[in-house]
Amino acid sequence: MRLFPVPMDLTEEEKVIGGVLSLRQVVYLFGGGVAAVLSVSFLRLLHVPWAIAFPVGILWFIAGGVLSFAAAAGMGADEYLFRWFSWRFRRRRYDWGDEL
Structure with a gap:
């Protein structure tokens, strides 16, 4: 008979990264960081000033x-x-009854 590891707490996500962050949270943080870097780089390629490009990356x-x-x-x-x-x-x- 096979044994499968079961998380101790089934009410919330398993904290994989350092016991603090779940994999979903790491993916969203990494995605936000990558999107920030790419957007700032792209805007700087279009010669948009730093005063506009940097806040877009922060967003x-x-x-x-x-x-x-x-x-x-x-x-x-x-x-x-x-x-x-x-x-x-x-x-x-939309059910209008017998009107239609």
Whole structure:
């Protein structure tokens, strides 16, 4: 019979990186950092001044931090945004009764 490792706490994500960050959080932080560096580099290639390019990069990094650490309505911000977009852009059926 095979034995599989089961996490001790099943109510939240397993903290893989140093016991502090989950893999999802690391991916969002890394993605925000990469997006920040790429956006600043691209804007500097277009000769946009540092006064504009640097705050744009900071916004990308903040977005990664919000997606990895913020919570809304008892769930992570990434799951909340996914559910909100799914609700917002779903197909709707309007039943007007016998009028049509």
